[in-house]
Amino acid sequence: MLKIENLTATVGEDDETKEIIKGLTLEVPAGEVHAIMGPNGAGKSTMSYVLTGRDGYEVTGGSATLNGDNILEMEPEERAAAGLFLSFQYPVEIPGVPVMTFVRTAMNSQRKLRGEEEISAADFLKKSRAVAAKLKLTPEMLKRPVNVGFSGGEKKRLEIFQMMMLEPGFLILDETDSGLDIDALRIVSDGVNELRSPDRGMLVITHYQRLLDHIQPDKVHVLANGKIIATGGPELALRLEKEGYDGVLSEAA
Amino acid sequence: MAALKDLFPNPNAAELELAGLYAGLKANPQRERNFEAFAQTGLPHTRVEAWKYSDLRNAVQSLPEAGVETEMTSAFVSADATVIEIGSGVPKLPKGMRVASEENLTALGGAEDLPVAALGAALTRAGQSLLIEVTQSPEKPVHLVFDTVSANAFQRVSFVVRKGVQFSVLESHIRSGGFSSIVLEYSVEAGAALERFIYQKAVTSAVQVTTCIIHLADDASLSQAGIGFGAKLARMETQVYHHGENAKASINGAYLVGDGYHLDQTSLVRHAQPHCETEQLVKGAVMDGGRAVFQGKFFVAKKAQKTAAQMAHNALILENGGEVNAKPELEIYADDVECAHGNTVGALDETALFYMRQRGIPETQARALLTRAFIGEALDDMPEALGEILMEEAGAWLTERL
Ligand SMILES: Nc1ncnc2c1ncn2[C@@H]1O[C@H](COP(=O)(O)OP(=O)(O)O)[C@@H](O)[C@H]1O
Ligand SMILES: [Mg+2]
Numbered sequence: 001m002l003k004i005e006n007l008t009a010t011v012g013e014d015d016e017t018k019e020i021i022k023g024l025t026l027e028v029p030a031g032e033v034h035a036i037m038g039p040n041g042a043g044k045s046t047m048s049y050v051l052t053g054r055d056g057y058e059v060t061g062g063s064a065t066l067n068g069d070n071i072l073e074m075e076p077e078e079r080a081a082a083g084l085f086l087s088f089q090y091p092v093e094i095p096g097v098p099v100m101t102f103v104r105t106a107m108n109s110q111r112k113l114r115g116e117e118e119i120s121a122a123d124f125l126k127k128s129r130a131v132a133a134k135l136k137l138t139p140e141m142l143k144r145p146v147n148v149g150f151s152g153g154e155k156k157r158l159e160i161f162q163m164m165m166l167e168p169g170f171l172i173l174d175e176t177d178s179g180l181d182i183d184a185l186r187i188v189s190d191g192v193n194e195l196r197s198p199d200r201g202m203l204v205i206t207h208y209q210r211l212l213d214h215i216q217p218d219k220v221h222v223l224a225n226g227k228i229i230a231t232g233g234p235e236l237a238l239r240l241e242k243e244g245y246d247g248v249l250s251e252a253a
Numbered sequence: 254m255a256a257l258k259d260l261f262p263n264p265n266a267a268e269l270e271l272a273g274l275y276a277g278l279k280a281n282p283q284r285e286r287n288f289e290a291f292a293q294t295g296l297p298h299t300r301v302e303a304w305k306y307s308d309l310r311n312a313v314q315s316l317p318e319a320g321v322e323t324e325m326t327s328a329f330v331s332a333d334a335t336v337i338e339i340g341s342g343v344p345k346l347p348k349g350m351r352v353a354s355e356e357n358l359t360a361l362g363g364a365e366d367l368p369v370a371a372l373g374a375a376l377t378r379a380g381q382s383l384l385i386e387v388t389q390s391p392e393k394p395v396h397l398v399f400d401t402v403s404a405n406a407f408q409r410v411s412f413v414v415r416k417g418v419q420f421s422v423l424e425s426h427i428r429s430g431g432f433s434s435i436v437l438e439y440s441v442e443a444g445a446a447l448e449r450f451i452y453q454k455a456v457t458s459a460v461q462v463t464t465c466i467i468h469l470a471d472d473a474s475l476s477q478a479g480i481g482f483g484a485k486l487a488r489m490e491t492q493v494y495h496h497g498e499n500a501k502a503s504i505n506g507a508y509l510v511g512d513g514y515h516l517d518q519t520s521l522v523r524h525a526q527p528h529c530e531t532e533q534l535v536k537g538a539v540m541d542g543g544r545a546v547f548q549g550k551f552f553v554a555k556k557a558q559k560t561a562a563q564m565a566h567n568a569l570i571l572e573n574g575g576e577v578n579a580k581p582e583l584e585i586y587a588d589d590v591e592c593a594h595g596n597t598v599g600a601l602d603e604t605a606l607f608y609m610r611q612r613g614i615p616e617t618q619a620r621a622l623l624t625r626a627f628i629g630e631a632l633d634d635m636p637e638a639l640g641e642i643l644m645e646e647a648g649a650w651l652t653e654r655l
Contacts, residue, residue, distance in 0.1 A: 077614060094623070094626070109613045145626075166612070
């Protein structure tokens with residue numbers, strides 16, 4: 001499903017570019033959930049932005065394909081329409097644009113890019129009500145501008161709301177668990193688990209085992225200094241939780 | 254009156270033509286005073302402080318050709334309102350309104366500081382200058398439609414809104430060419446409430462000046478908002494006088510200025526009595542080749558204690574080459590007041606744009622949505638149906654250009 005091979009990428013403007021992704025190789029087959037763990041500054045968020053096509057993140061080598069299609073050539077909106085969804089580590093405020101308007105615009109734009117029909121207002125409303133109820137988001141919250149005046153936990157729930165509405169083919173969750181209390185963590189995890197399916201893949205970036213207790217990964221990768229330095233089963237996450245990154249880092253060195 | 258040639262020591266072709274128009278009208282002492290007030294400055298240019306960003310003299314070197322009939326219509330045509338066309342005879346007015354005079358030639362207050370409005374008042378012909386009394390709140394808003402095509406349009410409408418009356422006005426200022434100076438006056442008596450909503454649109458050959466002077470008595474209120482798209486040069490000027498205590502004014506506005514357009518929104522609010530409130534929020538966006546001017550001034554007299562006045566102007570430059578000139582000013586002589594102004598000029602938030610694109614919204618659509626939401630804040634206080642009419646227009650404009 002998602003296949004990244006020997007990817008290298010730089011960050012920054014013209015003369016201040018810095019290589020952050022340094023030969024990253026990773027494959028997530030359809031139906032699997034992979035966790036990515038790694039020290040702060042390792043390049044986890046950078047990898048997410050490179051895959052989703054943010055300006056200022058330049059690919060200098062390697063490849064990344066989703067279902068065989070080269071995503072690196074696509075515009076960010078085309079990647080989204082192809083099924084790629086990023087739950088942002090820091091969700092962004094969109095002043096003046098209510099959540100409902102935003103999600104409906106996004107959904108219909110994606111459908112248009114895929115050559116599908118728009119969703120009817122009635123179907124959209126029905127679906128959004130059902131999803132909001134699962135995430136304990138009130139109708140009043142969905143009328144407010146996207147992420148404006150939302151608490152950290154509410155913002156993360158709103159990311160999951162968008163994800164469940166858009167039903168993307170491949171999800172990247174960038175530290176979606178940070179800033180969540182225990183109840184919110186369960187709500188968010190239930191939402192993510194509901195999307196697990198044989199034709200969907202997920203990359204879950206996290207520092208903590210507690211998220212992986214809820215969302216059990218098929219594989220765990222350690223990303224350090226811009227590449228994957230270790231891969232294992234769920235037990236790798238448990239080991240990291242106990243020992244920290246030092247052991248794994250020195251083994252890889 | 255002094256001889257015209259003494260009034261204009263160095264006239265340009267347009268000023269000579271204007272003097273010719275004046276000479277052809279029936280003489281009247283008020284007309285003469287108005288024209289003299291214009292002649293003191295002539296067509297203002299950038300060395301006239303109040304016009305330093307809008308060079309009218311340069312824009313009107315000779316009087317332009319008439320406009321051609323245009324497809325442009327006001328967004329307000331879809332509003333539920335009683336249309337009053339200014340200039341086509343004595344209008345039929347709804348219940349609660351009456352024409353008090355068909356030829357209001359009174360001298361314009363403060364005309365020396367408003368040379369172009371004085372010109373407009375001086376050159377109105379019969380039927381082009383109305384004094385209207387509003388004695389009861391009309392059932393529906395009134396929609397004023399001004400001259401669209403004439404080579405020269407000089408029109409004046411003065412309202413007296415009697416005590417306690419609620420009066421809602423939509424104004425459509427559309428020009429398909431030519432030079433115009435439209436003058437509006439609203440005298441809002443004690444406890445009366447004026448709502449003024451404005452739609453301005455023109456072609457890039459039109460030069461358009463609209464001046465509105467609003468007087469607020471005790472406990473009177475003004476709620477103003479609108480949208481403007483500019484012209485070769487368009488100046489939408491508002492002057493508000495708080496003459497009474499406890500008067501309230503909100504003067505908001507949005508603008509979208511494209512390539513080849515210039516829109517100047519200038520306002521002056523004078524607080525003469527204690528306990529008055531003014532709020533102003535002007536938000537707009539400019540494209541490459543467009544120029545927006547915001548000049549806002551709050552004057553607070555020594556006597557006007559407890560004045561609360563807030564001014565904000567926020568502009569987006571959507572493309573390199575777009576230009577915004579802003580001059581917010583406070584002139585305060587009272588010591589117990591709460592007054593502030595803020596001004597920002599910036600670009601769209603790139604992070605927000607990426608977030609929207611990551612969700613599948615194409616870049617141009619994301620830019621349009623963000624810009625629309627940005628300027629929309631200035632229309633938030635409008636009645637919902639009217640605000641939506643203007644926002645839809647703004648959305649279409651943005652989608653077409655971005
Ligand atoms: N726009 C940028 N300009 C310069 N350096 C950046 C930029 N974005 C990230 N970096 C640097 O790249 C490295 C990786 O950052 P990031 O991907 O956010 O790490 P992680 O998500 O793994 O904590 C850090 O050293 C960070 O300072
Ligand atoms: Mg990060």
